[in-house]
Amino acid sequence: MGLPKSWKGSSNLFLYMKNLIVLSSSLPDHCEKFQGNFVFDLSAAISEKGVNVVILCPHNYKAKFFENAKGILVYRFPYFIPFSFQKLADGTGIAKNIQTSILSVIQIPLLLLSEIFFTFILVLKNQIDYVHSHWIVPQGFVGAIISFVLKKPHICTIHAADIFLLRKLFFHKYLLKFIIRNTNHFFIVSNYVFNAVNNQLSSKDSEILSKKYSILPMGVHVSRFELDKKIIPIRKKYCVENKFILLFIGRLTDKKGVEYLIESLYEVIQYDANIHLLICGNGPLHEILLDKADNLVLNNFVSFLGYITEKEKIELLSIADVLVVPSIVLDNGETEGMPVVVLEGMAAGLPIIASDVSGVRDVIQTNFNGLLVQARNSHQIAMAILMLMKDPVLREKLGNEAKKSSKMYDWENISQSYLSQLNGMKK
Structure with a gap:
């Protein structure tokens, strides 16, 4: 799979400041709608503190492949053809879509492979120093792979729907173990969600998590x-x-x-x-x-x-x-x-x-x-x-x-x- 045309020429070498890639499955389809979206608002607040931020999220057919939103580079990766059939990350979100659409279920491995591929591309292309994933699956898994292979520090924000989605996967304990061991720090939005995560861990992985997490909700302007x-x-x-x-x-x-x-x-x-x-x-x-x-x-x-x-x-x-x-x-x-x-x-x-x-x-x-x-x-x-x-x-x-x-x-x-x-x- 090649790069979308609008990605070419958008490189920013970020030679002097820290470079962060943010992985998310939730972002509005146009930059004019970004205000009030917590993924973008947090990214913008970090960017204002001198960090160069790149956001990668799934494409939908109404959206551009690339946008520059107030200096933040937003890339959207395709994962199904025709683009109008990309349903998994659309509308109500991944957790709900896989309950109501067989097509969404079929697209799970395609989205995952495409996200891994394009994350590697952007990490190398933009000389990324750090990876921040929103939701433990699938983004947390992708971030953990990048951390494991490229030795990039990885932080993961766990919201809620992601941990309940993870529980439905028959191999979730092995997946969670890999993510826990290849993430430097977790931000978890509530104590309730922390307990939901911790209850799925072995005693060893629970001890690992206990040393690298913070309870912190999203924010507000x-x-x-x-x-x-x-x-x-x-x-x-x-x-x-x-x-x-x-x-x-x-x-x-x-x-x-x-x-x-x-x-x-x-x-x-x-x-x-x-x-x-x-x-x-x-x-x-x-x-x-x-x-x-x-x-x-x-x-x-x-x-x-x-x-x-x-x-x-x-x-x-x-x-x-x-x-x-x-x-x-x-x-x-x-x-x-x-x-x-x-x-x-x-x-x-x-x-x-x-x-x-x-x-x-x-x-x-x-x-x-x-x-x-x-x-x-x-x-x-x-x-x-x-x-x-x-x-x-x-x-x-x-x-x-x-x-x-x-x-x-x-x-x-x-x-x-x-x-x-x-x-x-x-x-």
């Missing part, structure tokens, strides 16, 4: 959420001028737990009907959730806004009274690692109601900077909403503390933790 509180025209835009506004932002999938939020809204309006829920995001449960709201006769109390831009997200955070994150743990143990929207809500100074699962409990302390509720418990969500509706002093206190807490998760601080690890590694 706190300054981006220094909101202009000109809320009246924005409230008019969304037809919620005089309402108490609940906000949900995320993909409409099982583990987001949105059905329990809708059920809680039905309970809330029995006590106070001056409320409106804004649900932002698309996903496979969209129609099911619409039907649920319709069956509960909540049409006048909930709006499904679909996909929202980064600008719209900031607008909605500026008018919301409460952000609700009702995540659940699925029967197979899968859940979110650390929802970035929690950090965004904190940075916006919002009181947050969130399920006490996974990484949320690492950053939210109930009655200090938010309220934690039992997952899958719509009654507890309703009681928390009513508490905040009736107590503006508590709302302000929780929001203020949330905003203070968010500063430690600013990309400036998160990227410094990554850079400290890079600086401590020998090339």
